[in-house]
Amino acid sequence: MKVLVLAPSAYLLGGVQDWLAHLVPGLRAGGLEVIVAVPDGDHHRHGPYARAYPALAAQPLANPSGSGEGRIRAIAALLGRLNPQLVLGVNLVDLYPAAQRARRQGRFDGRVVMTLHALQAEYFDDLRRHGAGIEAVIATNRLACRLASERGGMDPARVLYAPYGVSVPPWQAPGGDPAASLKLAWVGRLEQAQKRVHDLPPLLMALQALGLEVQLSIAGDGEERPALERSLAPWIAGGTVRMLGHVDQRRLADQIYGHHQALVITSAWETGPIVAWQAMASGMAVVSSRYVGSGLEGALEHDATALLFPCGNVAAAAAELARLRQPQLLERLSRAGHALVARRYSEGASLAAWRRALDQVMALPPLAAGPAQPAPPPAGRLDRWLGQRRGEDLRRLLGQRFRHGSAGSEWPHSGGVGDGAAEAELLAAAGRLDIPGAPHG
Structure with a gap:
């Protein structure tokens, strides 16, 4: 089975990066063909990411124009070239409209999975917005699984659990005298x-x-x-x-x-x-x-x-x-x-859970063709004058490129904008689900 993983490259630290660095070699050792692709631009940079995680052998994904339409085209072209059976999205929201476009063009017939690593309102909004084209969610936390259904609207049968894993050496007692220091x-x-x-x-x-x-x-x-x-x-x-x-x-x-x-x-x-x-x-x-x-x-x-x-x-x-x-x-x-x-939570237990989840995704009934995805917002005057697709064609012909002020603008993690009130409401509701009876603000 050919699996494509799309992940950000702007962040070289953190649990998600460590998870991916352990998961991909394990899946490959188990016989899967796993290809990792990461954006290459001003903030998301393939070179430093590839040096930090050489075992992933990540491929660069370029967006010459920097526009939203450019991101969708870049991913759709990659899907058309590779036509993987399974695509794992790691916090790159443009995957979902790109996959729908590639499907409609007859270039891609694989399955798309959202891997869920955060309890943030914008990701559950993405599930509601793009769920018609997402075959499954794999979450690393039991509460995140519940929220994917209850807040994201996913069919519970399409929400799967697979935890993070770590190396577990033989047990050793903590050293030192805790009573002294x-x-x-x-x-x-x-x-x-x-x-x-x-x-x-x-x-x-x-x-x-x-x-x-x-x-x-x-x-x-x-x-x-x-x-x-x-x-x-x-x-x-x-x-x-x-x-x-x-x-x-x-x-x-x-x-x-x-x-x-x-x-x-x-x-x-x-x-x-x-x-x-x-x-x-x-x-x-x-x-x-x-x-x-x-x-x-x-x-x-x-x-x-x-x-x-x-x-x-x-x-x-x-x-x-x-x-x-x-x-x-x-x-x-x-x-x-x-x-x-x-x-x-050992590496072996985690790898087995992820492999089991991927097999479950492939066994799910295929989704019905969903509605066409809305076009991204106009990126500038060319889009407003000519429409996004013709505007993008001309932008590329002229070599024009948008410069972004942040990694989240260059390749957005989600389709929403961080909203303090929405996050607070989600956290309170999630807390009531997670620990009933406990006070949650």
Whole structure:
């Protein structure tokens, strides 16, 4: 079976990138022909991506004009040239109208799958808008599966689950004496809306008030780094906090996983996170917010596989961390977390789930031909004067090209515009589904 994966190339860090880097070689080893294509432009750049992930052997996908019509043409041409049996879309929304166009032109008869990695309103809006041409959704989280049906309108029979996977070495007990000094790590993108990084300074204050001696390593980068460094300045100066910046997978294994006693997660929502499974695989305990996405997944169970606290409640988080001064509790959580990941989130378990999901997609009844996709908005005067297709023809003939200010503008992840109110409403509704009875704002 020939599988085409379309993914962004602007981002070299993160769980989605790590997932793809492990999944594709595994599928190839299992006998599938897997082709990866990534955009090549100003913000999405094939060269750095190919160097970061050489095992993917990613092909470049160029849009000479930079317009929306140009993106659709580029993908439709690729589909026509390869005619894969299965296409996995990874946060590139133009795949869906491009596939419908290639189908109508008789150049492509494969199946299109949305891989869902986020609990964000715009992706469920995309499902409603383009669902007539999407054969299936494969989500990495149980709650995301529910939302794909309830918010995205997908037939539940076409919503499949396949989790992220991590390498699981033999279990090792956390080192050091937690009663003397608790060695903690926080790993992720330094941003507030999802990751809630600004919970860390008040958490340190709460730990200080309890008389805990801690060492906190923060691995990650992002837009909130300067503000976070200012807030953490007293602890950084005193040696309590280390800001490591971006840390690749090799350095995470060498400096973080297995070298700290616990991972702290402060997130509002997650569809993994991979960092939790990686920490557990290394023998670290996990102390986490009850983030939206943790309930239906059923992996982080309070006092069984992890210690949990209400999202944003730093006093409760500090109290749970204080319990880790008991070596017996730390070892029990370490063993239970390692066993959980070995059973449910190992690379082998994940690969088997993804291969099973792909086979299920191919076994689904084919979709009826849907309505023609609406044309993208006019990209400029040529489109308004001549229509998008003739405007695009002339634009290419003249060598005109749009310059985009961001990666999301150059190759959009979704068809919507981020709306704070819509995201808040989704998060509240998702929380009620995920953890019934818990307070969600």
